[in-house]
Amino acid sequence: xxxxxxxxxxxxxxxxxxxxxxxxxxxxxxxxNGYRDYPTGELARVALIRQAKALGFSLAEIGxxxxxxxxxxxxxxxxxxxxxxxxxxxxxxxxxxxxxQLLADRIDRPCPLAVGARPAGGxxxxxxxxxxxxxxxxxxxGAQSRG
Numbered sequence: 001x002x003x004x005x006x007x008x009x010x011x012x013x014x015x016x017x018x019x020x021x022x023x024x025x026x027x028x029x030x031x032x033n034g035y036r037d038y039p040t041g042e043l044a045r046v047a048l049i050r051q052a053k054a055l056g057f058s059l060a061e062i063g064x065x066x067x068x069x070x071x072x073x074x075x076x077x078x079x080x081x082x083x084x085x086x087x088x089x090x091x092x093x094x095x096x097x098x099x100x101q102l103l104a105d106r107i108d109r110p111c112p113l114a115v116g117a118r119p120a121g122g123x124x125x126x127x128x129x130x131x132x133x134x135x136x137x138x139x140x141x142g143a144q145s146r147g
Contacts, residue, residue, distance in 0.1 A: 003028070006038045010046040017046070023059055025049055025066060057085060 007014045020026045021036075026045050028036035045066070052062045065081055073081075106112040 001038050001040065001043075003036045003038065006043060006046070009043055010050070012046060012050070020046065020049060020059075023063065025059065025063055055082075055085070056089065061085070 001009075003014045003017055007017055010017070017026065017036075017038075021028060026038070026042050026049075028038045028042070031037050048066070049059075049062055052065060053059075057065065068081060069078070103112075
């Protein structure tokens, strides 16, 4: 089938198909007039590429999966190929959850980005852990010495 028909049936642009072809994800024969002629099976391959992208796989990862899958694999083998991606996503979720907690713990501080700052309302007065007095006294002493 020609590129326009495959693009229409797959729901992608012809440029996308050319890009996939350049990356080695799909293949087309060339007609004598130079037009691409895609085998019917490439429609399923494009659908698989789109599904894998929706699941968070990069095109490089998809290329490896397509090489490993080759023909049809039993569902258990496909699941085994997908498990590392699931593990990666779980690790990223854990890292983002930890980062979120760090930010949430700092958001109510007088200066959320101060290193070692304690939350407001801690021992002593609110915000007492961040002292601005030395900076103020330096400014005042500098102003007095200029005068």
